[in-house]
Amino acid sequence: xxxxxxxxxxxxxxxxxxxxxxxxxxxxxxxxxxxxxxxFSLVILFFAIFPQVAYWLAxxxxxxxxxxxxxxxxxxxxxxxxxQSSSKISRxxxxxEELSSKIALDEExx
Amino acid sequence: xxxxxxxxxxxxxxxxxxxxAELSATCPDLEICVVNDGSADATAELCEKAGYHCLSLPxxxxxxxxxxxxxxxxRTLGADAVCQFDADGQHRARYLPAMVAAMEKTDADVVxxxxxxxxxxxGLEGARAFGSAxxxxxxxxxTGARITDPTSGYRLFSARLFDAFADGFxxxxxxxxxxxxIRKGAKVVEIPCEMAPRQGGRSYLSGLSSAAYMVRTCLxxxxxxxxxx
Numbered sequence: 001x002x003x004x005x006x007x008x009x010x011x012x013x014x015x016x017x018x019x020x021x022x023x024x025x026x027x028x029x030x031x032x033x034x035x036x037x038x039x040f041s042l043v044i045l046f047f048a049i050f051p052q053v054a055y056w057l058a059x060x061x062x063x064x065x066x067x068x069x070x071x072x073x074x075x076x077x078x079x080x081x082x083x084q085s086s087s088k089i090s091r092x093x094x095x096x097e098e099l100s101s102k103i104a105l106d107e108e109x110x
Numbered sequence: 111x112x113x114x115x116x117x118x119x120x121x122x123x124x125x126x127x128x129x130x131a132e133l134s135a136t137c138p139d140l141e142i143c144v145v146n147d148g149s150a151d152a153t154a155e156l157c158e159k160a161g162y163h164c165l166s167l168p169x170x171x172x173x174x175x176x177x178x179x180x181x182x183x184x185r186t187l188g189a190d191a192v193c194q195f196d197a198d199g200q201h202r203a204r205y206l207p208a209m210v211a212a213m214e215k216t217d218a219d220v221v222x223x224x225x226x227x228x229x230x231x232x233g234l235e236g237a238r239a240f241g242s243a244x245x246x247x248x249x250x251x252x253t254g255a256r257i258t259d260p261t262s263g264y265r266l267f268s269a270r271l272f273d274a275f276a277d278g279f280x281x282x283x284x285x286x287x288x289x290x291x292i293r294k295g296a297k298v299v300e301i302p303c304e305m306a307p308r309q310g311g312r313s314y315l316s317g318l319s320s321a322a323y324m325v326r327t328c329l330x331x332x333x334x335x336x337x338x339x
Contacts, residue, residue, distance in 0.1 A: 025337045027279040031286070032326045034334070095169050102168040 001051040001067050009048035009070075013041040036081060044074070113210050113266070114189040115140055116180030118173055119197035120147040123156055125309045129199050130162055136203035143183050144197070147176040153197075174282030181276045184269075192275075193266045194283045199309030201264045205301065209266045212301050219296040220288065221266040224259035228302020234261075241324055245285045248331045253292040258300055260285035271296065286330035293335060 020037045023029040047054050047070050054066035063069045115133060119126055126144070134142060143163050146154040148170035157164040165179055177194060184192045191213060195201050201223070209221045225232040234242055238261070245260045265283060267275065271291065274281055281287050292298060 021334075021337050024334050025339065027339075030280045031330045031334050032280075032322065035322070035325050035329055038329060038333070098169055 001047075001054055001070070005067055006048045006051060009044050013044040013048065016041040016044070040077060040081075043077070047073075111190045111210055111214055112188070113140055113191045113193060113206075114180070114184045114187060115142045115193045115195045115206070116177060116184070117142065117144045117195045117197050118147055118176035118180070119144055119149065119153050119157075120170065120176075121149045121151045121153060122197040123149070123151040123153050125199050126153055126197050127156055127160055128309065129195075129197055129201075130157065130160070133195065133203040133206075134162075137206050140193075140206065141187070141189070143180050145176040145180045147171060147173070174284070177283045178276050181267075181272050185272045185276060190269050191266050192269075192272070194263060196263055196308075200305050200307070202303065202306060205264070205303040206266075208301050209264075212299055213266055213268060216299050217297070218299040219268045219270055220291065220298040222257065222259060222262050222298065222300045223264035223303035223305075224262055224300040225303060225305055226258035227300060228304075230304060231302075232304060237320070241320070244324075245327055245331070248328060249285070249289045249292070252331055252335060253289055255289075255292045255298060257285075257288065257298060260288060262303075262305075264303065264305070284327065286327045286335070289331045290335050290338060 016037065020029070020034050020041070024031060024034055051066065054070050057073075058064070058066040058069040061069070063072070115137075117126075117130070117133075122129075130142060130144070133140070141163075143165060144154075144157045146157070146164055146166040148167050154164055154166045165183060167176060167179065181192055191210065193206060193209065195206075205223050209223060212218065212221045225234070233239060242259065242261045246257055249255055249257050249260055263283070267283075274291065275283065275287075281290075288298065
């Protein structure tokens with residue numbers, strides 16, 4: 001992991017955290033939903049400050065370059081959260097459909 | 111003081127009637143509003159048949175949304191205070207008059223029925239005790255207020271806070287909201303109480319969701335409290 005990469009990772013983590021704070025203040029995201037992004041920025045910060053962990057993990061799983069391992073871990077986490085978001089959207093869509101049909105039937109009653 | 115008990119209920123058909131009977135017998139002047147949070151069982155039918163006022167959410171929306179619905183109803187009634195009252199029988203109705211009296215006497219914005227003060231303080235079990243102590247310490251650290259039982263769900267809120275709970279974004283009847291309200295100038299008073307074990311139904315806090323609850327609560331009190339409006 002080169003010096004510039006570590007600095008960019010730190011900048012990225014701080015920018016991400018700042019964006020989350022702005023979103024919370026503007027009431028665009030609930031604190032419960034923001035928790036993941038705070039944790040994610042901490043993970044990035046952790047790898048940037050302690051690159052030895054990336055070296056150790058890379059040798060453990062047999063990846064040649066520690067920076068590749070860091071990228072792979074970040075991509076893996078993002079895929080998981082995206083899958084979870086899709087699942088949440090599906091459940092919200094189902095709820096919205098249920099609500100819409102219930103309201104339609106209630107209006108029919110009146 | 112015109113007080114309304116808001117009783118959020120999600121699949122509580124086993125216990126809801128016993129809870130409401132004790133509540134209305136102990137506090138005859140109290141108005142009661144059950145908020146059925148999209149239960150799949152007979153909770154709403156039982157309440158309506160027994161003659162209790164019951165609002166039914168068409169789908170399950172969670173505790174904060176159910177409570178906000180009750181607060182909106184209190185606002186249209188012109189109530190002076192709303193009590194958050196559990197459907198599962200944990201909350202003893204006999205403490206409610208003391209909570210109302212404490213609010214009238216001290217002009218507090220929030221009165222909490224605390225298990226941790228009084229002649230017979232109750233201990234919480236295991237992880238809950240740790241969580242509660244941690245939240246208590248964080249509130250002390252960030253606001254200076256000493257709340258002995260922040261996770262007690264037995265609270266009375268004055269009408270001054272109705273707008274915050276009814277219209278606020280991401281504001282629920284939870285300890286992190288308490289810290290935020292204290293920082294906004296709300297006065298919180300505690301009175302001693304004892305709670306019964308839950309008589310039926312299931313806690314919405316179990317396993318993973320209680321870990322998520324702790325993370326959200328701590329993050330909110332420690333970090334986001336300062337940047338929220």
